[in-house]
Amino acid sequence: MSKKHLFQFLESPREMPAKVPLPERVAGSFDELYGRFEQAEASHQAGRCLDCGNPYCEAKCPVHNYIPNWLQLVQEGRIVEAAALCHETNPLPEMCGRVCPQDRLCEGACTLNDGFGAVTIGAVEKYIVDTAFAQGWRPDLSKVKPTGKRVAVVGAGPAGLACADRLARSGIEATVFDRYEQIGGLLQFGIPSFKLDKAVIATRRAVLEGMGVRFRLGVEVGRDLAIDALLREYDAVFLGLGAYRYTDGGLPGQDLQGVLPALPFLVQNGRIVTGSEPAGRPIAGWEDQLVLPDLRGQSVVVLGGGDTGMDCVRSAIRLGAASVTCAYRRDEANMPGSAREVANAREEGVQYLFNRQPLEIVGDGKVGGVRMVETRLGAPDGNGRRAAEAIAGSESLLEADVVIIAFGFSPRAPQWLQALGVQAQANGRLLVGGNGRLPYQTAHDALFAGGDCVRGADLVVTAVQEGRDAAASIARMLRGARAIPVALTAA
Numbered sequence: 001m002s003k004k005h006l007f008q009f010l011e012s013p014r015e016m017p018a019k020v021p022l023p024e025r026v027a028g029s030f031d032e033l034y035g036r037f038e039q040a041e042a043s044h045q046a047g048r049c050l051d052c053g054n055p056y057c058e059a060k061c062p063v064h065n066y067i068p069n070w071l072q073l074v075q076e077g078r079i080v081e082a083a084a085l086c087h088e089t090n091p092l093p094e095m096c097g098r099v100c101p102q103d104r105l106c107e108g109a110c111t112l113n114d115g116f117g118a119v120t121i122g123a124v125e126k127y128i129v130d131t132a133f134a135q136g137w138r139p140d141l142s143k144v145k146p147t148g149k150r151v152a153v154v155g156a157g158p159a160g161l162a163c164a165d166r167l168a169r170s171g172i173e174a175t176v177f178d179r180y181e182q183i184g185g186l187l188q189f190g191i192p193s194f195k196l197d198k199a200v201i202a203t204r205r206a207v208l209e210g211m212g213v214r215f216r217l218g219v220e221v222g223r224d225l226a227i228d229a230l231l232r233e234y235d236a237v238f239l240g241l242g243a244y245r246y247t248d249g250g251l252p253g254q255d256l257q258g259v260l261p262a263l264p265f266l267v268q269n270g271r272i273v274t275g276s277e278p279a280g281r282p283i284a285g286w287e288d289q290l291v292l293p294d295l296r297g298q299s300v301v302v303l304g305g306g307d308t309g310m311d312c313v314r315s316a317i318r319l320g321a322a323s324v325t326c327a328y329r330r331d332e333a334n335m336p337g338s339a340r341e342v343a344n345a346r347e348e349g350v351q352y353l354f355n356r357q358p359l360e361i362v363g364d365g366k367v368g369g370v371r372m373v374e375t376r377l378g379a380p381d382g383n384g385r386r387a388a389e390a391i392a393g394s395e396s397l398l399e400a401d402v403v404i405i406a407f408g409f410s411p412r413a414p415q416w417l418q419a420l421g422v423q424a425q426a427n428g429r430l431l432v433g434g435n436g437r438l439p440y441q442t443a444h445d446a447l448f449a450g451g452d453c454v455r456g457a458d459l460v461v462t463a464v465q466e467g468r469d470a471a472a473s474i475a476r477m478l479r480g481a482r483a484i485p486v487a488l489t490a491a
Contacts, residue, residue, distance in 0.1 A: 014117025157185020159451025162467030
């Protein structure tokens with residue numbers, strides 16, 4: 001075992017893997033922005049960890065990764081052991097290493113983040129799993145005993161994939177159904193390739209299939225297959241339905257030509273970039289064909305300051321837009337998007353307008369601009385969130401050829417669940433737990449749910465955590481264990 005050098009952080013600065021050169025990005029490269037560490041680089045950066053006695057990084061991580069432990073294994077060159085340890089807490093570590101907003105989670109909580117630069121946790125996590133897979137490592141299920149139980153997983157997004165992984169590790173046969181032709185949900189169809197190369201998802205599918213997980217794609221429950229049929233054939237069903245209902249904000253003029261919802265824009269763009277899917281295939285609840293305009297030479301305005309908005313602005317740059325502006329109603333400090341993504345977008349030429357509230361999209365048949373009003377932050381509400389208040393007499397017009405609305409997404413409870421007694425809130429979120437039920441168990445004993453369809457649109461890692469923990473509840477039920485008291489989930 002290597003001897004820990006506790007003060008390595010004083011001698012070595014924080015470093016990230018090399019990025020795709022800026023000229024290539026603005027010229028249209030959709031390659032993953034960050035490269036990969038080599039062994040020496042990964043070991044060096046891992047060695048900066050202070051090995052805190054009460055690691056804040058681990059506490060801040062939604063899946064509570066054993067971060068200091070696998071950083072130490074990397075420093076010692078024990079990559080296979082590090083990969084196994086990553087998978088103990090996270091069924092999809094290579095994806096979280098790429099798409100998690102580490103600056104808001106583990107790295108943001110790192111002790112070294114106060115003046116010295118946080119340990120590059122995400123980049124090391126990516127290095128661990130990519131390297132282990134390349135060396136032929138796969139999860140060891142040799143000691144898993146089959147239970148003879150079978151579970152259907154509806155939805156192949158991060159929650160569903162995480163659930164299937166944990167079911168397989170419990171000796172439960174998992175079959176994953178999804179209405180789309182690829183696994184991954186928004187990992188595949190929403191997150192741009194410059195953040196997550198789609199070959200990574202293909203590798204994870206192969207890993208899961210090697211664990212015994214089966215996939216039935218292009219099958220929509222409720223249309224091609226009745227939920228009753230699944231309940232008859234399987235011992236339990238997990239619902240990882242995601243959140244695809246677009247929040248449009250009710251802006252006048254949002255039906256003008258050149259106004260695009262964020263998700264279909266990203267999906268269709270991704271299909272064009274990969275060249276793997278025909279244009280016009282129904283996606284994400286939009287059953288009509290979305291015509292993606294040619295952005296070359298156009299002025300693009302993105303409304304919304306979350307991570308989806310950051311994906312949109314950076315995609316628009318790569319598609320040749322002459323100018324890209326992101327307008328957000330609060331200040332930069334209160335913007336929900338990752339600070340690292342904002343910095344990358346600025347580097348690529350994106351302009352930001354903070355404290356701007358859109359009032360109306362204007363134009364004659366086609367977008368001409370967005371009428372805005374300046375805002376200031378008012379008093380905090382009950383949750384501590386400061387509302388954006390309009391400043392009288394501050395209206396202005398921001399010219400635009402294309403407007404992309406990225407105000408977020410919410411779940412929609414399918415009608416076929418109502419007949420089964422499954423409860424949902426007015427906002428579409430399914431209710432789980434409480435009233436003597438297991439965590440993530442719905443009012444129907446054999447139906448469980450987790451991820452965005454329960455908590456609303458959130459991070460990949462929180463969906464992974466809920467899918468993982470829902471699988472534990474399913475295994476508990478199938479073992480005949482009694483429910484434990486938990487609060488009803490209605491966030």
